[in-house]
Each structure stands twice: as structure tokens, then as C-alpha cells.
Amino acid sequence: xxxxxxxxxxxxxxxxxxxxxxxxxxxxxxxxxxxxxxxxxxxxxxxxxxxxxxxxxxxxxxxxxxxxxxxxxxxxxxxxxxxxxxxxxxxxxxxxxxxxxxxxxxxxxxxxxxxxxxxxxxxxxxxxxxxxxxxxxxxxxxxxxxxxxxxxxxxxxxxxxxxxxxxxxxxxxxxxxxxxxxxxxxxxxxxxxxxxxxxxxxxxxxxxxxxxxxxxxxxxxxxxxxxxxxxxxxxxxxxxxxxxxxxxxxxxxxxxxxxxxxxxxxxxxxxxxxxxxxxxxxxxxxxxxxxxxxxxxxxxxxxxxxxxxxxxxxxxxxxxxxxxxxxxxxxxxxxxxxxxxxxxxxxxxxxxxxxxxxxxxxxxxxxxxxxxxxxxxxxxxxxxxxxxxxxxxxxxxxxxxxxxxxxxxx
Amino acid sequence: xxxxxxxxxxxxxxxxxxxxxxxxxxxxxxxxxxxxxxxxxxxxxxxxxxxxxxxxxxxxxxxxxxxxxxxxxxxxxxxxxxxxxxxxxxxxxxxxxxxxxxxxxxxxxxxxxxxxxxxxxxxxxxxxxxxxxxxxxxxxxxxxxxxxxxxxxxxxxxxxxxxxxxxxxxxxxxxxxxxxxxxxxxxxxxxxxxxxxxxxxxxxxxxxxxxxxxxxxxxxxxxxxxxxxxxxxxxxxxxxxxxxxxxxxxxxxxxxxxxxxxxxxxxxxxxxxxxxxxxxxxxxxxxxxxxxxxxxxxxxxxxxxxxxxxxxxxxxxxxxxxxxxxxxxxxxxxxxxxxxxxxxxxxxxxxxxxxxxxxxxxxxxxxxxxxxxxxxxxxxxxxxxxxxxxxxxxxxxxxxxxxxxxxxxx
Numbered sequence: 067x068x069x070x071x072x073x074x075x076x077x078x079x080x081x082x083x084x085x086x087x088x089x090x091x092x093x094x095x096x097x098x099x100x101x102x103x104x105x106x107x108x109x110x111x112x113x114x115x116x117x118x119x120x121x122x123x124x125x126x127x128x129x130x131x132x133x134x135x136x137x138x139x140x141x142x143x144x145x146x147x148x149x150x151x152x153x154x155x156x157x158x159x160x161x162x163x164x165x166x167x168x169x170x171x172x173x174x175x176x177x178x179x180x181x182x183x184x185x186x187x188x189x190x191x192x193x194x195x196x197x198x199x200x201x202x203x204x205x206x207x208x209x210x211x212x213x214x215x216x217x218x219x220x221x222x223x224x225x226x227x228x229x230x231x232x233x234x235x236x237x238x239x240x241x242x243x244x245x246x247x248x249x250x251x252x253x254x255x256x257x258x259x260x261x262x263x264x265x266x267x268x269x270x271x272x273x274x275x276x277x278x279x280x281x282x283x284x285x286x287x288x289x290x291x292x293x294x295x296x297x298x299x300x301x302x303x304x305x306x307x308x309x310x311x312x313x314x315x316x317x318x319x320x321x322x323x324x325x326x327x328x329x330x331x332x333x334x335x336x337x338x339x340x341x342x343x344x345x346x347x348x349x350x351x352x353x354x355x356x357x358x359x360x361x362x363x364x365x366x367x368x369x370x371x372x373x374x375x376x377x378x379x380x381x382x383x384x385x386x387x388x389x390x391x392x393x394x395x396x397x398x399x400x401x402x403x404x405x406x407x408x409x410x411x412x413x414x415x416x417x418x419x420x421x422x423x424x425x426x427x428x429x430x431x432x433x434x435x436x437x438x439x440x441x442x443x444x445x446x447x448x449x450x451x452x453x454x455x456x457x458x459x460x461x462x463x464x465x466x467x468x469x470x471x472x473x474x475x476x
Numbered sequence: 477x478x479x480x481x482x483x484x485x486x487x488x489x490x491x492x493x494x495x496x497x498x499x500x501x502x503x504x505x506x507x508x509x510x511x512x513x514x515x516x517x518x519x520x521x522x523x524x525x526x527x528x529x530x531x532x533x534x535x536x537x538x539x540x541x542x543x544x545x546x547x548x549x550x551x552x553x554x555x556x557x558x559x560x561x562x563x564x565x566x567x568x569x570x571x572x573x574x575x576x577x578x579x580x581x582x583x584x585x586x587x588x589x590x591x592x593x594x595x596x597x598x599x600x601x602x603x604x605x606x607x608x609x610x611x612x613x614x615x616x617x618x619x620x621x622x623x624x625x626x627x628x629x630x631x632x633x634x635x636x637x638x639x640x641x642x643x644x645x646x647x648x649x650x651x652x653x654x655x656x657x658x659x660x661x662x663x664x665x666x667x668x669x670x671x672x673x674x675x676x677x678x679x680x681x682x683x684x685x686x687x688x689x690x691x692x693x694x695x696x697x698x699x700x701x702x703x704x705x706x707x708x709x710x711x712x713x714x715x716x717x718x719x720x721x722x723x724x725x726x727x728x729x730x731x732x733x734x735x736x737x738x739x740x741x742x743x744x745x746x747x748x749x750x751x752x753x754x755x756x757x758x759x760x761x762x763x764x765x766x767x768x769x770x771x772x773x774x775x776x777x778x779x780x781x782x783x784x785x786x787x788x789x790x791x792x793x794x795x796x797x798x799x800x801x802x803x804x805x806x807x808x809x810x811x812x813x814x815x816x817x818x819x820x821x822x823x824x825x826x827x828x829x830x831x832x833x834x835x836x837x838x839x840x841x842x843x844x845x846x847x848x849x850x851x852x853x854x855x856x857x858x859x860x861x862x863x864x865x866x867x868x869x870x871x872x873x874x875x876x877x878x879x880x881x882x883x884x885x886x
Contacts, residue, residue: 446710447758
């Protein structure tokens with residue numbers, strides 16, 4: 067069968083060579099990566115990738131958000147099967163987050179060449195711009211602007227830490243890659259994203275492949291607790307209004323709420339803190355912290371939204387920063403991906419994604435699914451991010467089988 | 477009696493005029509002050525003050541740390557009675573912290589002139605440089621360098637947020653006030669510092685004057701809790717090592733230790749926090765916080781030092797940032813200041829200082845004492861810092877009585 071032949075044509079050596087070469091653009095600390103979206107390192111990586119695509123005889127397009135589309139034509143002029151991910155990284159990121167999905171997609175194109183197979187539908191490997199959101203807010207910028215192009219105008223005003231706007235960075239991309247034709251959104255038959263799990267579930271289960279059923283919904287809030295700054299030495303405890311202690315109590319109440327609502331499924335993080343005036347000898351008059359709460363059940367998320375205010379002190383300020391509903395992937399795509407895993411001869415696990423991915427937005431455009439491979443110790447966004455080479459190969463083989471199978475669909 | 481005549485010669489109008497004029501140098505936000513040590517605003521205030529002193533017929537000296545000594549000669553060449561405080565402020569400071577003690581001292585010199593009295597001993601009003609420590613570390617720089625001149629060499633290397641060193645700032649002071657003669661440390665008969673309480677005790681008690689028995693000792697520590705950064709969406713709670721949650725647990729244990737050791741006398745503050753990577757969607761791998769623990773009993777401070785490590789998680793890093801033993805003021809000076817308060821006809825309260833003051837270092841040089849006036853709502857280091865004008869006047873009268881009484885001692 068065609069899909070199986072392409073699966074077998076996947077070259078482990080070539081795959082690892084592609085990953086190694088990509089990692090030369092924007093090396094970071096301790097063997098990790100620092101390739102910020104639309105940075106010079108990103109541009110160098112894109113130039114290398116475009117060269118590879120052209121050697122493969124593929125046409126390459128860009129669009130208004132600097133997404134790259136590498137298209138291998140099919141036998142018929144039907145909507146394409148898309149795959150891909152992103153190549154920007156966290157400032158102290160690893161070599162695999164996003165990059166793996168793009169390089170595995172490219173390897174599938176090589177394997178198709180080697181196997182001498184032209185699929186019925188075109189296959190496109192996509193590089194989505196600025197998925198991480200670490201240079202420019204928001205994350206998943208490229209995929210969300212692709213699916214809803216009206217978002218782009220607002221995105222262009224967002225600035226990075228140096229005051230450079232998305233618009234300026236996109237214009238620099240246009241100048242750098244002036245030869246690339248631009249293309250608007252097209253219909254797609256399906257989108258499949260292969261990614262590292264970035265969590266510990268597959269590793270703990272000892273299973274090499276995850277077929278992702280959907281993505282958890284998320285609520286991001288900011289809570290600002292207010293107190294009165296006063297001298298640490300002169301103010302008796304009974305007369306203090308210490309914003310930091312108030313924030314700690316509030317964290318405890320929010321934790322209790324999440325326990326009640328989510329039980330063992332709780333995913334709750336207080337990751338960002340700012341204390342004012344942040345002096346050793348002054349009682350804090352302001353303590354601000356972020357809440358990241360995730361769940362797969364829209365009803366749990368709604369209950370969290372409703373009951374959160376009751377956890378807060380009277381004069382705390384609550385600000386909603388971001389909210390995204392859970393995503394359920396397409397059952398037909400999931401079914402193909404399950405067969406793709408079976409074709410590798412390895413066990414698979416249905417798994418829910420705790421992280422956002424470009425596939426979250428693509429699911430609003432076409433039938434979408436995702437494959438996961440294990441992450442050692444569940445570590446990601448970190449130079450220690452690692453997946454066994456054999457697991458990376460298995461994931462790529464499953465992707466090849468799935469893409470070809472979808473691309474042969476009428 | 478001489479002291480009573482000077483007490484009665486204190487002019488409320490002149491005192492408030494001095495305070496109002498000083499507040500024109502370095503006005504801050506919301507009616508407060510921002511006059512950083514050795515800044516241009518500080519220099520302007522010093523130039524004004526030197527002019528006032530010279531009009532009064534006083535000689536003015538400086539020294540290697542830019543302290544200013546305004547000397548009114550006595551009838552005999554005996555060690556002087558010194559008074560004074562500082563005129564640098566917190567970045568969002570008030571008009572009284574430090575400034576009140578210097579302006580009240582100056583008003584006492586005016587009152588001596590008006591009363592036509594020359595005391596047996598000289599009286600000096602001192603401006604100690606950089607008491608706040610907000611521009612340059614450490615605080616009480618001028619008074620500590622005066623008492624232990626060997627400290628100055630190390631202080632000169634400390635830099636402010638703009639990279640300007642203490643040495644450079646002191647050299648700028650020397651150039652600006654090139655006419656001022658320099659003087660080394662001299663013997664002193666006594667030092668008295670008048671200050672706002674910066675706490676709520678006098679106000680709560682409804683008493684206008686506090687005779688300070690001593691200054692609490694202090695321990696400053698920094699605790700760094702370590703975790704593992706991981707993705708907020710993908711990492712089950714049971715597999716997390718969240719440095720922020722670890723820090724919150726540790727705060728709770730340290731709080732329990734302070735409760736056991738200090739009971740109602742507890743003064744414990746966690747004022748400075750730093751969380752890494754400080755991102756909404758990443759579990760913290762490092763949470764660092766400061767501890768400010770104060771007590772009057774050296775045994776309690778020692779027990780805190782001994783038992784603190786047992787409150788910390790295994791791999792936390794504990795760093796001692798600062799430590800100062802409690803200060804007990806001189807019984808003979810305290811006795812004179814009690815009589816000085818009685819001479820005003822107002823009630824007095826023995827009180828322990830929760831804040832550091834220049835008097836803490838002077839106590840290592842000569843018999844030392846302090847007087848407090850109430851702070852509204854206990855607020856200081858804040859534009860809202862306020863003391864009733866009548867209370868400021870009462871404090872100045874008590875200071876005048878005390879200085880003259882000490883200066884008449886044989």
C-alpha cells in the first residue's frame with residue numbers, strides 16, 4: 067500500500083540531519099535554542115528551509131503573517147493535506163518543540179520522493195509564525211491570523227521588548243524574502259500536526275505514540291491584591307495590610323476552588339509575580355500574580371470563571387488576560403492517525419493536549435488532528451527537552467502514513 | 477532655668493518655614509519627596525542649609541563621607557552635644573523622615589540665638605549622608621562611616637542604578653562645596669536624634685512624645701527555593717516541582733517559627749520577591765524572597781538564626797544579607813530626655829524603635845538617645861507621611877530642652 071511504502075522510505079539519518087542543521091540557527095544556552103520569531107536567526111533558518119524545499123521541486127509561498135507554505139503538488143487539483151508546526155523557540159527553549167513537526171513534515175516529502183509516489187492531493191508543509199509568543203504577543207500568531215485574517219491588523223501593532231512592532235518585523239521578512247509569492251488562505255482537506263508531548267504522560271505509560279483527542283481549554287487571569295506599604299520594623303503585625311500575605315491567602319483559596327472543580331484533573335499555575343515596592347524593609351502595598359487554569363470540560367472552566375471572584379479579597383482587581391475554549395479534534399482524522407500509529411507496529415494512547423498548538427486554530431478551518439511522541443521527564447521549554455531518536459523516527463513514520471493516507475482520500 | 481528659656485524660644489512658625497523650604501528641593505509624587513543622597517536636589521538643599529548656618533554665625537565642616545556639621549560654639553572648649561538626622565529621602569518618601577530632626581536641630585540654634593544663650597558646651601547639628609540607602613547601599617552610610625572611618629573605602633565602590641559610584645558622588649560633593657573645611661571624627665558628649673516614629677504606637681496611645689529606649693535588632697535573609705520549570709498545561713500536579721508553591725510553604729513555616737519565638741512582639745516581613753522565569757504558562761523553577769525579622773532581644777534573634785535552616789526545603793539556598801544587634805540607648809541621656817519631655821508639659825511613653833536610625837551607629841561613639849513624635853496612621857516612606865504641626869513643635873521644644881541641658885553638663 068502507498069502509505070506503507072512512504073512510511074518505510076522515511077530515513078532516520080536524514081531526519082536527524084535536518085533537526086541538527088535547524089538547531090544551528092539560533093543556538094541558546096546549555097545546548098538549547100533561542101530562535102525568536104522573525105529574528106535574524108529565524109530568517110536564516112527560513113532561507114535554509116526554502117532552499118531545501120526548492121531542491122525538492124516544491125513551490126513555496128508566504129502570506130501576510132510570514133507563514134511559509136511548502137507545497138508538493140498532487141495528481142489532482144484538490145484541497146491539500148497540510149502538516150507543519152513552528153520553528154520559533156522560547157528564549158531558553160529546546161531543539162524539538164515545533165521544530166520536530168516541521169522537519170518531520172519535510173522528511174515525509176523526501177520519503178515521498180524516494181518512494182517515487184505522487185499522492186492524489188497536494189501535501190503542504192507549513193511553518194507557522196510566532197507560535198511561542200515569547201517575542202511578540204500573542205502566541206500562535208501565524209496560525210490564528212491564517213484562519214482569521216482580520217486578526218492581523220491588530221497584531222501588527224504589538225511590540226517586542228525592544229519596541230519593534232510585529233508590522234516592522236513582518237515588513238523585514240517581506241524584504242528579506244522578496245522573491246516569495248504571497249498567497250491568501252486556501253481550502254484544506256485536513257491538517258495534521260506532529261509534536262512532542264511536552265508532558266510526562268506517554269513516558270510514564272511507556273507508549274511511543276499519542277493520538278491527540280483535543281486541547282484543554284484555558285483561562286488566564288491576573289489578580290492584583292492591594293495593601294498599604296509601611297515600614298517593616300515599626301509596624302506591629304496586627305496593624306499591617308500586607309499585600310503579599312493577602313496574595314498568598316488568595317492563592318490558597320483559588321487552589322481550593324480548583325481542587326473542588328477539577329479534582330485529579332487540576333492544572334493550576336501561579337507563574338508570574340510582581341510585588342511592589344519589592345523592598346526588603348517595606349511591607350508590600352501591591353502583589354500581582356497570574357492564574358493559568360486548564361481543563362478539558364467547558365463546564366468546569368465556566369464554573370471556575372463564575373466562582374473565582376468569591377476567592378478574592380474585597381479590593382482585589384481581577385483581570386481576564388486570555389481565554390480559550392477546549393478544542394475537540396476531528397473524529398475522521400483521529401481515526402486515520404490511529405491507523406497510522408498501528409502501521410508503525412507500536413502501541414498508541416489517546417491523549418489530551420495540555421499545551422496550545424497551531425492545530426488549535428487550524429481546527430476552526432479544516433478537519434484537524436495531532437500526533438504526540440514522548441518527552442523525557444515531561445520537560446519542554448528548556449534546553450533539557452529530549453525525545454529518544456527512535457521515538458522521533460516512529461512519530462515521523464506515523465505522520466508519513468497519515469499524510470499519504472489522507473492525501474489519497476477522494 | 478536656661479533650658480526652659482530655650483524651649484520657650486522655639487518658634488513654631490520658623491520651624492514650619494524651615495520644613496517647607498527644605499521640601500522645595502526634590503519634590504516627589506503626590507506631595508511627597510524624592511531627594512536622593514548626593515543628588516543635585518540634595519546639593520541644593522545642602523547649599524541652602526549651609527547659608528542658613530552661616531547666617532547664624534555657625535561654622536560648617538564636612539568630612540570624607542559628605543556629612544555636614546553645623547557648630548554653634550559654647551562657652552568652654554569641651555566635647556560638643558550633637559543632634560541631627562538626614563535629609564535624603566526614599567524615592568516616594570515624605571517630608572519629615574530625617575528632615576524633621578535636622579530642621580528641629582536648626583530651629584534649636586535659632587531659639588538659642590533668640591534667647592541670647594550661649595551653652596557651656598558647643599552644640600552641633602549634623603546632616604548624615606545617605607541614611608535611606610535607596611540610592612546607594614548601605615543605608616546609614618554617613619553615620620556608620622563617621623563612627624568607623626575604615627568603612628568608607630569599601631563604600632566608595634558601591635554604585636547606584638545608573639552606575640555612578642559613591643566615590644564619584646562624594647567627589648562631586650567635594651567639588652560643589654570646595655570651600656567647606658574637612659574635619660575628622662571628634663569626641664562628643666552626647667548625640668540626640670529627634671525623629672518621627674514611622675509606626676503607629678504613639679498615635680494609638682494618644683501620647684505626643686516617645687523617649688526611645690533602644691533599636692530592635694534585625695536579621696535580613698534571602699531564601700532561594702528551587703523547582704523545575706515545566707509547561708503549565710502539560711504537567712500533572714503530582715509531577716510538578718513548583719518553586720513558587722515551595723516558597724509559599726516555606727513562608728508559612730518561617731512565620732510559624734517567628735510566632736513561636738516572638739509571640740505578640742513578632743515583626744516579620746517578606747518584602748522582596750523574584751520568580752523565574754516569571755511567565756504565566758511556565759511553572760516556576762526559582763522563587764526567591766527576602767526575610768526581615770526584628771526583635772529587641774538578642775536571644776530571640778539568635779534562636780531565629782539557629783532554627784531558620786530547619787524551615788527550608790532541602791535544596792533551598794539561604795543567604796544572610798544583613799544583621800544588626802539591638803541597640804540600647806544610654807540611661808543618662810534617656811533620663812535627660814524624659815525630663816525634657818516633662819518640661820513640655822506633655823505625657824511621654826518609653827518606646828522601642830522598629831526602624832534603623834543614624835543614632836544606632838552614634839551609640840557606638842558616644843552616649844546617645846532619641847525622641848519620637850507620632851506618625852499619623854504609622855505611615856512613613858510614603859507621601860502620606862504626616863505629623864500634626866503641634867506635635868512637631870512639641871518635639872522640637874523637648875529637643876531644645878534636652879540639648880541645652882546636656883550642653884550645660886560639666
